[in-house]
Amino acid sequence: MEKEKVISIFFQVAVIAFTLIVAFVTVIVYIRFKRNQDIRQKRSMEKEFAEQLKQSRIEVQEQTFGQIGKELHDNVSQLLSTSRMLLGLTERSLVNPPDTLLSANATLGQAISELRSLSRSMDKDWLEQFSFADNLQTEITRINAGGLVKADCSLQGIPLLASGEQIILFRIVQEAIQNALKHGRPASISIQSRVTEAGHLITVTDDGAGSSTVPPDAAYPGAGMGITNMKLRTATLGGRISWHPGTGSGTIVSIHLPHQTPPI
Amino acid sequence: MLALYSIAEWMAFLCSILLFAKGVGNGYRLFFLYTLFVIIIEFTGRWMAEAKIPNHRLFTFACFVFTCFYLYTVRSFLADVRRRRAVLLLLGLFVAVYIVNLSFFQGLTAFNSYSFIIGYTLLAIACTIYYIEFIQQEVITPVWEEPDFFIVTGYFIYGAITAILYTLHRYFAYMQIPDVEYRSLFRKTSDIANVSLYLLLAVAFVIIWKKRKS
Structure with a gap:
C-alpha cells in the first residue's frame, strides 16, 4: 500500500472516530438537558397541582362552614326565636311565672345570641368585611360571654x-381556640x-389540661382532622405551625408566618 | 520542551491536589495517586527509551493498572446495583483477557496491544452504561456540576480513540505496512486522546473542589 493511502486511511478513521465520539457525547448532554427540563416542568406541575388541591380543600371547607353558618342562622336560630317567643307569651299569660320559666327564657336568649355570633363567624362573606383583628376580637368576646x-x-x-x-389565618387561630376549649x-x-x-x-396559649404531651394529636385526642387542617392552612400561607407544652400546664400553639408583601 | 499531553498530565496532577481540600469525598483522592503514577510512568518510560532499554513491559503493566482503575472508578460512579455488577463483570473479563494474552499470545516481549484493544472497548461499554444511568437520573443538576460526567467522558474519548488506533495499528501490522509511514499521525491522534482525558480530569477535579462540603 502506498504511504499516502495509508496516511489517508488513518486520517479518515481518526476524524470519523473523533466526530462520532464528540457527537455521541453531545447527544448525551442534550438528552440530559431535555430530561432536566422535563423533570423541572413535572415538579412545577406537581407543585401547582398540590397548591390547587390545598386551595380547593380550603374552599370546600369554607363553603361548608358558610352553609352550616347560614343553616344555623336561617333555620336553627329561627326555631329557637319562635320557641323564645312562645315562652314569652306563656310568661305573659301567667300572673306569677315560675323562676324556672324566667331562667329558661333568659338562657334561651343567651343561646340565640351565641348561635348568631357563631353563625356569623362561619360566614365567609361576613368575615371578608372585617379584618383578622376584628374577627378575633369578636371571637374573644363570644368566648368571654360564656363566662367559663x-x-x-x-x-x-x-x-x-x-x-x-x-x-385562613383566622380559621387556624379559631381551630386552635376550639381545640383548647374542647380538649383542654x-x-x-x-x-x-x-x-x-x-x-x-x-x-x-391555654392553661388547660393539654398537658405536656406533644405532638398535638396526642395532646388533644380526637383532634386529628383539625390539626391536619391547621397544618394545611399554615402551609398555604407559607408558614409553619408547632405545638409546645405550656409553662406549668396547657399548650402553646405557635404559628410562624414569613414576611408578606402588602396586599395590592 | 514538554509535549502538549505532558502539560495536560501535569495540569491534571496539580488540580488533583485540590482533592485534598476539606469536604471532598475520600474516594476522589485516589485520583491524586493515579495522576502521580501517570507522571512517574511517563517519565520512566521516556528515560528507558532514551537509554535504549525496552519499555514494553512497563507500559503493558501500567496500562493494565490504569484500565483496571478506569473501570473501577466508573463502577463507583454508578448507583444502580445491576449496572455496578455489569461493570465489575467487564473488569473481570478484562483481567482474564490480559492474563490469557500475557500467558499465551503476546507475552512479555511486545506491548500487549490485544489486551488493550479489548480493555478500552470494555471501558467504552462501561462508559456507555454510565451514560445510560446519567440520562435516566431523576435529578436536575446541570452537566457542568457533574464531575463524574467529565471523568467518564475523558475515559470514553481516550478509551474509544485508543481502541480504534490500536486496532488500526494491528491491521496495518497484519498487512505488513511498516509503522514508520503513519507513526506521526498515530502519535498526534494519540496525543489528542491523552490531552482530552487529562484536561477533562482537571476540569472534573476543579468541579469536585468547588462542590466540596464546607
Missing part, C-alpha cells in the same frame, strides 16, 4: 395579608401576635 373561660388577645403587629389569607378545658386562653426577625409569630 377568660380569653384575651394582644396584637403587636399583624401580618399584612389579603382578605382571603386573613380568613382551660381557665384562660391568650392570643398574641408579634413581629419577629423571620416574620410574624401568632401564639395561642
Whole structure:
C-alpha cells in the first residue's frame, strides 16, 4: 500500500472516530438537558397541582362552614326565636311565672345570641368585611360571654395579608381556640401576635389540661382532622405551625408566618 | 520542551491536589495517586527509551493498572446495583483477557496491544452504561456540576480513540505496512486522546473542589 493511502486511511478513521465520539457525547448532554427540563416542568406541575388541591380543600371547607353558618342562622336560630317567643307569651299569660320559666327564657336568649355570633363567624362573606383583628376580637368576646373561660388577645403587629389569607389565618387561630376549649378545658386562653426577625409569630396559649404531651394529636385526642387542617392552612400561607407544652400546664400553639408583601 | 499531553498530565496532577481540600469525598483522592503514577510512568518510560532499554513491559503493566482503575472508578460512579455488577463483570473479563494474552499470545516481549484493544472497548461499554444511568437520573443538576460526567467522558474519548488506533495499528501490522509511514499521525491522534482525558480530569477535579462540603 502506498504511504499516502495509508496516511489517508488513518486520517479518515481518526476524524470519523473523533466526530462520532464528540457527537455521541453531545447527544448525551442534550438528552440530559431535555430530561432536566422535563423533570423541572413535572415538579412545577406537581407543585401547582398540590397548591390547587390545598386551595380547593380550603374552599370546600369554607363553603361548608358558610352553609352550616347560614343553616344555623336561617333555620336553627329561627326555631329557637319562635320557641323564645312562645315562652314569652306563656310568661305573659301567667300572673306569677315560675323562676324556672324566667331562667329558661333568659338562657334561651343567651343561646340565640351565641348561635348568631357563631353563625356569623362561619360566614365567609361576613368575615371578608372585617379584618383578622376584628374577627378575633369578636371571637374573644363570644368566648368571654360564656363566662367559663377568660380569653384575651394582644396584637403587636399583624401580618399584612389579603382578605382571603386573613380568613385562613383566622380559621387556624379559631381551630386552635376550639381545640383548647374542647380538649383542654382551660381557665384562660391568650392570643398574641408579634413581629419577629423571620416574620410574624401568632401564639395561642391555654392553661388547660393539654398537658405536656406533644405532638398535638396526642395532646388533644380526637383532634386529628383539625390539626391536619391547621397544618394545611399554615402551609398555604407559607408558614409553619408547632405545638409546645405550656409553662406549668396547657399548650402553646405557635404559628410562624414569613414576611408578606402588602396586599395590592 | 514538554509535549502538549505532558502539560495536560501535569495540569491534571496539580488540580488533583485540590482533592485534598476539606469536604471532598475520600474516594476522589485516589485520583491524586493515579495522576502521580501517570507522571512517574511517563517519565520512566521516556528515560528507558532514551537509554535504549525496552519499555514494553512497563507500559503493558501500567496500562493494565490504569484500565483496571478506569473501570473501577466508573463502577463507583454508578448507583444502580445491576449496572455496578455489569461493570465489575467487564473488569473481570478484562483481567482474564490480559492474563490469557500475557500467558499465551503476546507475552512479555511486545506491548500487549490485544489486551488493550479489548480493555478500552470494555471501558467504552462501561462508559456507555454510565451514560445510560446519567440520562435516566431523576435529578436536575446541570452537566457542568457533574464531575463524574467529565471523568467518564475523558475515559470514553481516550478509551474509544485508543481502541480504534490500536486496532488500526494491528491491521496495518497484519498487512505488513511498516509503522514508520503513519507513526506521526498515530502519535498526534494519540496525543489528542491523552490531552482530552487529562484536561477533562482537571476540569472534573476543579468541579469536585468547588462542590466540596464546607
